[in-house]
Amino acid sequence: MLQTKIHNLTLKNPVMTASGTFGYGEEFTDFIDLSRLGGIIVKGTTGERRQGNPYPRMAETPSGMLNAVGLQNVGVEDFSKKVYPRIKDIDTNILVNVSGSSIEEYCSTAEQIDSLSHIPAIELNISCPNVKKGGMGFGTDPDMAAQVVSEVRKVYHKTLIVKLTPNVTNVTEIAKAVEGAGADSVSLINTMLGMAVDVEHKRPYLSTITGGLSGPCVKPIAVRMVWQVAHAVQIPVIGLGGIMTAADALEFLMVGARAVQVGTANFIDPTVTIKIIEGLEAYCNKHGINDINEIIGII
Amino acid sequence: MKEITEFSIIERIQYGEHYFSLLLKHPGTLQHIEPGQFVEVAVRGSRDVMLRRPISIHDVDEEANTLSLLIQIVGNGTRQLATLKAGDTLNLIYPLGRGFSGAGQHPLLVGGGAGIAPLLHLAKHYTAKGIRPTILLGGRNEKLIPARDMFKPYGDVLISTDDGSLGERGLVTQHPRFNGEYDQICTCGPTPMMKAVARSAKMRGINCEVSLENTMACGIGACLCCVTETNDGHKCVCKDGPVFDIRGMEKWMNG
Structure with missing residues (x-):
């Protein structure tokens, strides 16, 4: 009933976990059966190990949070040697979020993951809005975006999803550019660039001054952007941004997302993904929907 | 194993203006909890608070399946939690993090402000092993050292206040008994206090554990928001801590 497809990928249901909010999945095994998920997108992986930004990296804001983790990760080599063997047999789609500061870094990391x-x-x-070099810089210019995607496309042979930033004037322009460069799917939105100030101490809450805003406060923006992109490209769209409930996920599906990712909500309720999957089943039963694809893109 | 459980509040005690404690009963069997571990508390009914709040575990009664939290009212989250009363329920993720080792035959426990909370469970742990710890509690004034009477059966309790309103006047590190003969120092409280305690312990060659209180989101090592500097790079306070042996914390200590 909930099965859906992203290019060559079959998902048992449209609910995946967003990169950077679900570790390598292992952090959640005490709480949920990971094999029930449509997919897990493990944390952003780069060519080399990264320490990320200094503390403080997080500030709660109304109905949301700012983060500036800055791609702290073990690097692709340790991921492949140490983490991958531990998680490869989880019975769901395990995807890797690939980040970098240069086209070469994106390519070599993607190539290693390809194997x-x-x-x-x-x-x-x-x-990614939280790194000084690269990251969002590639995602805010259509030519740069197309260039990095077409270079990665040459070395990566499986399903290539490109995660888009909302910090642009026209998101459809970027989406079309990466589609043209060979992306198999796009996911959006990454976090919105934001800032919060601790007035008692007269300084920003984050060590990096600005950071990425996520949580329910960004959802209406995300829904709007997913709707725009779903109508602008032919490749499947994955929607994310502030999903807390099955109803939130349904909004994204109805505006054209073939799958969704749950992010910040995992921090509040580690079982939320399962609740969303069960909520989607209940919705389909209530509305006499035999196949979730019937409602995808109806708006 | 970590779990998410709806506890019932069986008692709420207010300590002055800034602190309160909640005695919470598990609906079934409480898991074993190490001293120094913490819970992530769901905050309900606030427009501005979405994330859980990490709170250290103050006391545990495994036979009664209860635990208690000593909470300082500092912001929107704890202000909302302060409105809870007996009969309400509270959703917890627990037990989280790595606690104190419980090492040493002559331990000194040093707490400041809300940092005194986990030291009660720790003091009881030592007492159960037949070891009587020295417990040094500090605060700006008398009112800011809550629940101090609870410590008395579990160690020699000493007090320092900045204004001298209770115990010795001055910082905990200036207390005459701070420089006594100990083989283990465990500390939790404001960062400057813990750093001063840790530096002194290091100078005197005494093992020392510090319990950090960095701002957290997930509490389970997924978001990487609460990291601290260590000799091995950034570590999550929620998962690799909150208790750290200072031998791995040179950068933090000197930072």
Whole structure:
């Protein structure tokens, strides 16, 4: 009933976990059966190990949070050697979010992930707002976005999803550019650039001054952008941004997302993904829907 | 194993203006909890608070399946939690993090402000092993050292206040008994206090554990928001801590 497809990827249901909010999945095994998920997108992985930004990296804001983790990760080599063997047999789609500071770094990381047989897809992160070099820089210019995607396309042979930033004037322009460059799917939105000030101490809350805003406060923007992109490109769209409930996920599906990712909500309720899957089933039963694809893109 | 459980509040005690404690009962069997571990508390009914709040575990009664939290009212989240009363329920993720080792035959426990909370469970842990710890509690004034009487059965309780309103006047590190003969120092409280305690312990060659209170989101090592500097790079306070042995914390200590 809930099965859906993203290019060559079959998802048992449209609910995936967003990169950077679900670790490598292992952090959640005490709480949920990971094999029930449509997919897990593990944390942003770069060519080398990264320490990320200094503390403080997080500030709560009304109905949301700012983060500036800055791609702290073990690097692609340790991921492949140490993490991958531990997670490869989880019975769901394990995707790797690939980040970098240069086209070369994106390509070599993607190439190394290509050789991991249990990773059927990558999500190319050209939208991280928290790194000084690269990241969002590639995702805010259509030519740069197309260039990095077409270079990665040459070395990566499985499903290539490109994660888009909302911090642009016209998101459809970027989406079309990466579609033209060979992306198999796009996911959006990454976090919105934001800032919060601690007035008692007269300084920004984050060590990096600005950071990425996520949570329910960004959802209406995300829904709007997914709707725009779903109508502008032919490739499947994955929607994310502030999904907390099955109803939130349904909004994204109805405006054209073939799958969704749950992010910040995992921090509040580690079982939220399962609740959303069960909520989607209940919705389909209530509305006499035999196949979730019947409602995808109805708006 | 970590779990999410709806606890019932069986008692709420207010300590002055800034602190309160909640005694919480598990609906079934409470899991084993190490001293120094913490819970992530769901905050309900606030427009501005979405994330859970990490709160250290103050006391545990495994036979009664209860635990208690000592909470300082500092912001929107804890202000909302302060409105809870007996009969309400509270959703917790627990037990989280790595606690104190419980090492040493002559331990000194040093707490400041809300940092005294986990030291009660720790003091009881030592007492159960037949070890009587020295417990040094500090605060700006008398009112800011809550629940101090609870410590008395579990160690020699000493007090320092900045204004001298209770115990010795001055910082905990200036207390005459701070420089006594100990083989283990455990501390939790404001960062400057913990750093001063840790530096002194290091100078005197005494093992020392610090319990950090960085701002957290997930509490389970997924978001990487609460990291601290360590000799091995950034570590999550929620998962690799909150208790750290200072031998791995040179950068933090000197930072």
